[in-house]
Amino acid sequence: MFLKTLLINPSLLIQDTAAIEGDMGMLWMLLSGILVFFMQAGFTLVESGMTSSKNAVNIAMKNLLDICVGSLTYWLVGYSLMYGDTTNGWFFWGGLFQGEGADLFFQTMFAATAATIVSGAIAGRTKFETYAIFTLVMTAVIYPIAGGWQWQGSGWLTNLGFIDFAGSSIVHGVGGFAALVAAYMVGPRIGKYVNGETVPMPGHNQIIATLGVFILWLGWFGFNGGSQLAWGGDDAVGASTVVLVTNLAAAAGALGALITSWLYLKKSNLSMSLNGALAGLVSITAGCGNMTAGGAVMAGLIGGIIVVFSIEFIEKKLKIDDAIGAVSVHGIAGFWGTIVIGLWGVDGDTGIGLFNGGGASQFIAQLTGAVAYMVWAIVLSFIVFSALKYTIGLRVTEEEEIRGLDISEHGSIAYPGKRDRE
């Protein structure tokens, strides 16, 4: 009887922001969720392409793991922590096994995206079990609670007027800043910082990294477009605009990073440009429902420029080894994407930003949310990684790291035939 009560029917949940109207709405959610699922493939390719071939199997394992663990934990508790009907505005709960159908499917994919961001930053030296436990906590607790503050409908950030359409802060900020804590606490890869010098550790296949970015770009049309959460009439127009501005921001971000790397680093650089495209996408993720096309281009462009400098700063000045720039692409660009709404965002035809006649109130709301998510991610990640550090440990041994995690952790190699890769 008790168990039956726990498996409550979803009509008890308040889900203003997750109501799916009719068949078309449900179809759009499903298709979008399927696109977001495919982003897992994108992350796998980007992360493995930008890191050593001796760790490629490990990257694949971590990316496989987080969609699998995430799907199950989000079904078990995550959805409930995010959309439950308690009324305090900070922590929601509605019993175990909440959510169903297209809605649960769609939201699960978002949780998995937040978790997978961390794996790239700490590639090449992190114990698999450690990552597994962190992913579990991220998808079961850290991400859902963060999401509830804005997307449950009665969360404290919603009440402040904070806007984050598809999760620049909720997904990418949280993931990116968790990655920052992770990379800092796990420490740099052996040979990264030698005698005060920063040693470049190039990836092993920039073509699969490029393919990965294109797949992420594709998936993002579902990530942002699906966050309209409905289809038909105004919603169809709205979702279409969201998809359009998503593309514009990605293109602007890639060009922004390309030109910046050309001027600042002397050559137009592929991996910087790829990160720029991703930064552009992250930069529009919060505001895709509240930007003009021109505003989206500016948001993406500036995000792409910021990411070049951010990657350099974190790698060389802070000496934190973020193997693929995840902190910059998701955390820093996520922060930017959140506050840019407060600079030139629109609500229909009305400007709500500092620079287009909306005054400071939206900007303050955006800043509050961006900072709140940054702090939440940092504090929770710090707690989890500290607990892991003092129990099972964070890193593999030196010998395991030098041999490569593919052999050490998984007993197999990614490229058995060709062995002279980086």
Add this chain to the structure above:
Amino acid sequence: MKKIEAIIRKSKFDQVKEALHNVEVNFFSYWDVTGVGNEKEGHVYRGISYSTSEIQRRYLSIVVNDDFVQPTLDAIIKSAATDKVGDGKIFILPVEETYRIRTGEKGGKSLN
């Protein structure tokens, strides 16, 4: 002049390179090889464990003047050893003549 060929662990390469620089040996070529030997490596594929004696190593080819042979040997042996089976081997071969392509110099001078 002698050619010193060394098969070393890839993970020891940076240390060996530094040790060679320290004894003023700054010119050599290297490539990655697969070989068979006494060390065995365990793999698992689709649940089946197997060991293979096909191992990855790095092959260095260093040509030096005679008075550099002993310091080079000492440097390599000291920096490449791990006391475990599979540390590698060194071979010494005589070299008849050496040239610098850019200037046409030959003999010991061309190795500096």
